[in-house]
Amino acid sequence: MTLLVVEVAQIIPYTGSDSIQNSANSLTIPLTFFDLPWLLFQPPKKVFFYRLTESTREHFHSFILPNLKLSLSLVLRSYLPLSGCLTWNQDELKPRIVVSQNDAVLITIAETDADFSLLSGYGQRPASELHTLTPELPFSDDAASVFSLQITLFPNQGFSIGYTAHHAVLDGKTLSMFMKAWTHLCKQHMENRVISLPETLTPSLDRSLVEDLTGLDEQMVEMVRSLRDDKTNMRSLSRGPAREIEYGDVLATFVLSGDDVERLRERCRSQDDRSPLHISTFVIAYAYVWTCFVKACGGNGERLVSLLFSVDFRTRLVPPLPATYFGNCISPVVCYKRKAEEFTGEKGFLTAVKILSDLVKSLSIPGMIETIRERFAILFKSFGESSQFGIVAGSNRFGVYEIDFGWGRPVKVDVINIRGELISMAERRDESGGVEIGMCMNKTEMDTLFSFFNSGLQN
Ligand SMILES: CC(C)(COP(=O)(O)OP(=O)(O)OC[C@H]1O[C@@H](n2cnc3c(N)ncnc32)[C@H](O)[C@@H]1OP(=O)(O)O)[C@@H](O)C(=O)NCCC(=O)NCCSC(=O)CC(=O)O
Numbered sequence: 348m349t350l351l352v353v354e355v356a357q358i359i360p361y362t363g364s365d366s367i368q369n370s371a372n373s374l375t376i377p378l379t380f381f382d383l384p385w386l387l388f389q390p391p392k393k394v395f396f397y398r399l400t401e402s403t404r405e406h407f408h409s410f411i412l413p414n415l416k417l418s419l420s421l422v423l424r425s426y427l428p429l430s431g432c433l434t435w436n437q438d439e440l441k442p443r444i445v446v447s448q449n450d451a452v453l454i455t456i457a458e459t460d461a462d463f464s465l466l467s468g469y470g471q472r473p474a475s476e477l478h479t480l481t482p483e484l485p486f487s488d489d490a491a492s493v494f495s496l497q498i499t500l501f502p503n504q505g506f507s508i509g510y511t512a513h514h515a516v517l518d519g520k521t522l523s524m525f526m527k528a529w530t531h532l533c534k535q536h537m538e539n540r541v542i543s544l545p546e547t548l549t550p551s552l553d554r555s556l557v558e559d560l561t562g563l564d565e566q567m568v569e570m571v572r573s574l575r576d577d578k579t580n581m582r583s584l585s586r587g588p589a590r591e592i593e594y595g596d597v598l599a600t601f602v603l604s605g606d607d608v609e610r611l612r613e614r615c616r617s618q619d620d621r622s623p624l625h626i627s628t629f630v631i632a633y634a635y636v637w638t639c640f641v642k643a644c645g646g647n648g649e650r651l652v653s654l655l656f657s658v659d660f661r662t663r664l665v666p667p668l669p670a671t672y673f674g675n676c677i678s679p680v681v682c683y684k685r686k687a688e689e690f691t692g693e694k695g696f697l698t699a700v701k702i703l704s705d706l707v708k709s710l711s712i713p714g715m716i717e718t719i720r721e722r723f724a725i726l727f728k729s730f731g732e733s734s735q736f737g738i739v740a741g742s743n744r745f746g747v748y749e750i751d752f753g754w755g756r757p758v759k760v761d762v763i764n765i766r767g768e769l770i771s772m773a774e775r776r777d778e779s780g781g782v783e784i785g786m787c788m789n790k791t792e793m794d795t796l797f798s799f800f801n802s803g804l805q806n
Contacts (some may be wrong), residue, residue: 348461349477350499357451358416360423360430374427374446376554378515380563381660381675384723385514386571389589390764391522391740392481395592395747396467397754399503404458407500412456413496415508415752416534423452425488425544426525428516428552428673429494435582441568442584444493444516455482455497464502467759473786474596474766481763483508491584493517494695511762518675520659523745524548534753550673557676558669566720575725598761598787601800603632605780610804611635611696618697629656629743632694632772632782634699634785637737639803641690642767642788643796644735653729654702654737655681658710678719679738680706683729695728740764741771741785747777761785 357358359559360372402411423430431446459479466472482497493516494659497509512522529550535542603611611631615624624630637654657677661668668676682702688697709715730736740762741747747760762771766787775781 348459348479350457350459350461352455354414354569356454356456358419358423358430358454358619359449359451360427361417361420361431361496362424365546366764370669372427372430372446373448373452374431375443376428376552377443378433378441379554379557379674380559380567380719381557381563381677383567383571384517385518385675386442386516386584387586387727389764390484390511390587391519392515392690393498393522393741393747394480394507394509394761394763395750395757396463396759396761397528397752398463398467398507398758399754402505404500404502404505407502407506411506411754412498414533414537416454418497418529418536418752420564421532421536421542422525422529422544425528425549426673429525431493431514433491433493433515433584436491437582441564442515442582446608453482453485453492453495455495457499457531459499463487467505467507468512469600469602469759469783471597471599471790471793472594474598474763476592477720477761477763478592479563480507481511484511484513486584486586488580488585499609505758515675518657518677519741519745520660520661520676521550521673523747523750524550524671527746529530530752531751534751537750537753543749547671549671551669551671552673553564554674556672557674561717561742563716563720567622567690567723570720571726583738585644586673592766593789595789596766596787597790597793598763598785599793599797600759600761601636601784601797602775603635603776603782603784604709604775607804608632608780608782612638613774615700617696618694619701622701624700625706626700627652628782630700630707632704632743632784633737633739634696634703635803636770636786636800638690638695639796640737640770641687641695641735643792644687646687646734648686648691650687650734651684651732652687652690652735652737653681653683653685653733654699655679655726656706656739659742660716661707663710664716678722679716679726680709681722681726681729682706683725684733688731689732735768736760738769739763739767739772743772743774743782745773747773753774
């Protein structure tokens with residue numbers, strides 16, 4: 348495939364015709380202890396595919412692109428931090444997001460001759476081609492961009508919107524809310540309606556809502572510093588290199604229908620009717636794909652494996668944060684060092700369900716936030732100690748298939764920064780109750796995984 352960059356534009360938050368309003372586009376907000384550990388992670392990358400019957404170059408450049416750009420500028424007015432950057436001054440404990448007048452979101456406009464139907468499908472797709480649909484997110488020691496976009500035309504087929512975001516600035520829930528807000532304003536603009544965001548899509552930037560009563564900010568900063576490879580610049584905002592995509596890697600989407608989930612739920616109940624299990628769609632889907640993955644990896648059954656997922660604490664804090672809180676309000680929960688053979692036997696799926704069920708149930712135990720630093724520290728220490736470390740990006744609650752700019756819902760949404768046991772999850776596009784699971788690995792491993800996945804559903 349070839350990808351031609353047509354334009355690199357900067358979109359600044361809309362200020363109207365009144366130049367005095369420009370000063371309203373300046374902002375400084377500190378990171379919280381929820382944000383700080385994510386300085387050590389690679390940025391999330393997602394691609395939304397939109398199929399269009401009319402996607403000639405002419406229509407794309409004269410109609411679609413101007414509407415996307417203008418509505419982006421409009422929505423950035425409410426989502427100012429996205430146009431800024433992270434900085435970490437010598438006299439400050441922690442980094443902050445700084446937005447100055449005329450700061451902008453970098454947007455790359457490209458055109459590709461790749462096969463839209465292939466890349467936006469569910470089967471095995473070349474990971475290297477999918478990666479070309481998301482932009483770089485510039486960073487240096489002194490400053491790191493927060494958010495960048497790439498809009499790619501597949502002439503006469505459709506277009507994709509890919510983003511790369513700084514994880515220390517916002518989590519998946521905020522990113523989904525932003526995308527929905529952008530679509531909301533795009534549709535209002537195209538229909539010549541009054542431009543305004545509903546409360547549910549208006550972010551709350553109020554950092555005073557996240558109280559640090561026990562010095563967690565300082566503890567998190569210390570932890571982040573101790574884990575940096577480069578000890579010469581303790582305030583560096585550089586990140587290590589992203590995991591290389593390997594030649595021959597393919598990304599595929601595994602689907603569990605609502606009926607599949609229900610059958611798997613029944614399988615748990617029939618194997619264990621004593622323990623009160625938390626058998627949500629999320630638990631069933633993660634447990635099922637995890638057991639298939641561990642089986643597909645083969646190898647020594649004694650090897651140690653761990654599994655983790657992120658929890659949204661907005662509704663779990665006392666008092667809760669607004670659902671519209673902008674930033675990170677997530678923290679991982681983990682089951683460490685189980686033997687792989689626990690997941691490969693007849694009761695492997697039930698074992699995984701019980702572990703995940705216990706982790707979800709543990710969330711109601713007081714002290715989850717007070718111990719957040721210790722829990723992250725143990726996590727970072729343990730990364731190298733397990734052969735496989737299951738992690739879920741995304742969620743089956745983000746409603747990504749509702750992200751419709753006015754030309755129809757996306758035909759497909761993919762998390763791109765996944766590989767191996769870092770998997771992604773989303774709800775099904777055309778059915779409530781099911782799940783889509785993204786995975787990326789080499790083709791031979793993927794074939795093996797597919798066969799475990801499909802045969803396991805037929806039992
Ligand atoms: C901890 C959890 C994973 C546990 O999920 P569960 O689904 O098992 O448990 P739960 O208590 O939330 O929901 C249990 C049941 O309650 C009901 N229920 C609860 N909340 C609901 C909601 N918002 N919409 C619809 N149903 C809901 C459902 O019936 C569900 O069962 P049923 O489902 O069977 O109907 C989740 O609560 C959570 O916090 N999810 C968000 C994780 C997150 O933000 N990840 C992104 C990380 S950032 C990232 O990765 C970057 C990026 O994305 O870009």
